[in-house]
Amino acid sequence: MIRARRGESPDTSYVARLIAGPRSALLKKLVEEAGEILAAVYEENPAAIRSEMADLVFHLLVTLERTGLSWEAVMEELEKRTGKGGLAEKRERQKTTPTP
Structure with missing residues (x-):
C-alpha cells in the first residue's frame, strides 16, 4: 500500500507527500502520533490506544519506505x-x- 503510493503525485497523495516532502513534515507527524499515544495511555482508553497505535505504525511504515528500510x-x-x-x-x- 505505502510503496505503491510512493510514485504518485505529492499533490494528491498524503503518503507521496510524506515520502517526497521535507523530512521535517514526517518527523512532526511521528512526534504528534507518539504524543497522542501518550495521552491515550494516560487516559487508560483502550480504543484510543489502538487507534493511535495504528496511526503511529502507519507513519513508521512510511518512514521505513522513505529511508529504504523494511x-x-x-x-x-x-x-x-x-x-x-x-x-x-x-x-x-x-x-x-x-x-x-
Missing part, C-alpha cells in the same frame, strides 16, 4: 535482542551504535 529489517533487529536481558542488550547496543 519491516523485516526491524524484525531482524528485534530478533537479535531476543533472549538478552534488557540492560545487557542496551549496553551491547551502545557499543555498536555510532554517536552522532
Whole structure:
C-alpha cells in the first residue's frame, strides 16, 4: 500500500507527500502520533490506544519506505535482542551504535 503510493503525485497523495516532502513534515507527524499515544495511555482508553497505535505504525511504515528500510529489517533487529536481558542488550547496543 505505502510503496505503491510512493510514485504518485505529492499533490494528491498524503503518503507521496510524506515520502517526497521535507523530512521535517514526517518527523512532526511521528512526534504528534507518539504524543497522542501518550495521552491515550494516560487516559487508560483502550480504543484510543489502538487507534493511535495504528496511526503511529502507519507513519513508521512510511518512514521505513522513505529511508529504504523494511519491516523485516526491524524484525531482524528485534530478533537479535531476543533472549538478552534488557540492560545487557542496551549496553551491547551502545557499543555498536555510532554517536552522532
